[in-house]
Amino acid sequence: MTIDGTLSPSGADAPGRSTAPGSTSSRATRVLGWTSLVGIAALVVFGLWITPPDAQLGETIRILYMHVPTVSAAYVAFIITAVGSIAYLWKRSEFWDLLAASSAEIGVLFFALTIFNGMLWGRITWGVFWRWEPRLTTTTVLFLTYLGYLAVRRIPTSARTRGTVSAVIGILAVVNIPITHKAVDWWRGLHQEKTIFGTVDPEMQGTQLFTAYLGLTVFLVLFAWLLIHRFRLAWLTERAQERSLDEAIAERRAEGSAS
């Protein structure tokens, strides 16, 4: 929505601008995109057909093939946001600010999907969609924090102020991850222990373990693909805004000369 106003069709043939149709794609994104598609197809076949139902969970283990990779990718995204935030405060370059922001947005999407999948799984397994138990409560805090990060970025201000404020939030927010991750060990609740990295469950065997790692790989590739596109979009949006500012100045110059 933010760039709609700057995209008047009359600008297409102005000097200094390309008239050729462009996009945020490149060879790298095409490779990642096709890899994701093939991976998703394989994941559907393995996750929904080839793997046997679990002895304890039955068919509901198939929901965890979505739940675990989405949360892992979301954590990776939030860690990239924190790294980008630190790098921004240090280097003060636009690159790190936009990378942090792009990563956070995709992280929020993946984390929302984790919660969605988890609620469906909880309804079958626990019998309820939601309870305010430790893992789910800390998860909500984590989710709201990053929602806040994105909301703060939308407050109109200078790029430097926006970058600084959001970088501070981006660094503080990442503390939520170990708290959320450890909540199952620190407090008693409904949620099962450890569903993430390295613990993608040592007890899961054979094709179940393979499918779990396949899901993790597919979602990380998918995340990389989305991140590159989202970063380039953020970059273009900044350029488009600069351009429209230049145009506004030029316009006023023109008005000044006309009067």
Next chain:
Amino acid sequence: MNETAYIVAAWLGTFGSVAAYAAWIIRRGRRASEVVAEQDRRWM
């Protein structure tokens, strides 16, 4: 309670949302590319 419906909802909801988001950012990227000078799109 039908387990299959929940599983299908989880998978469709996940991939559907990601696909919708991807389509959204790619479309916005195309439109933004039209107004930005070529030297600012070095990945092309």
Next chain:
Amino acid sequence: MDVNPPPVSDDPESPDAEELGGAPPLDLSPRTARHAEDARSGRSPRAVLAVGAVVLVVIALGVVLFNGLQSASTFFYNVDEAVERRDDLAGDRFRMQGNVVPGSVETTDDGVSFVVRYGGAEVPVDHVGDPPELFGPEIPVVLEGQFVGERFASDEILIRHDNEYDEANPERIQQAEQDAQQGAAG
């Protein structure tokens, strides 16, 4: 969005450039905002919306932190702890965790009754409502309700899932597939 007029005066080679004596002075007097760009620094609807969103998120965070963490920290008592605190808990609604004692499950008119055990203590339970699908002997459950005398009156059974992911053995796969087919047919 309106179409911007072409910036004629910026071009020093344009026919009117000479007459005006080079670049005209920039008019810096304030004027009413016509473009989104002009309004960016002011109180545009976008700014109000963004600040509103931030405020909403902060309020939500506060509510969750205050209420959520309070109830989350004592999400349930184990059966032995609940028995120990029976006098304190009298009349209170709380959650109690234990394993269903095999052979104790009986269907009643409005639900099920069974015994839960944990840490050497046992409590008989009267549950109102249908138990969840995975309910059964040995299953760890979290019950929501209160003590009524010596018994626990429950109205919600939550299944506590434990961490075993053993690949199903052939008989169980068969069973699960049969269940699935029945579920699909029914």
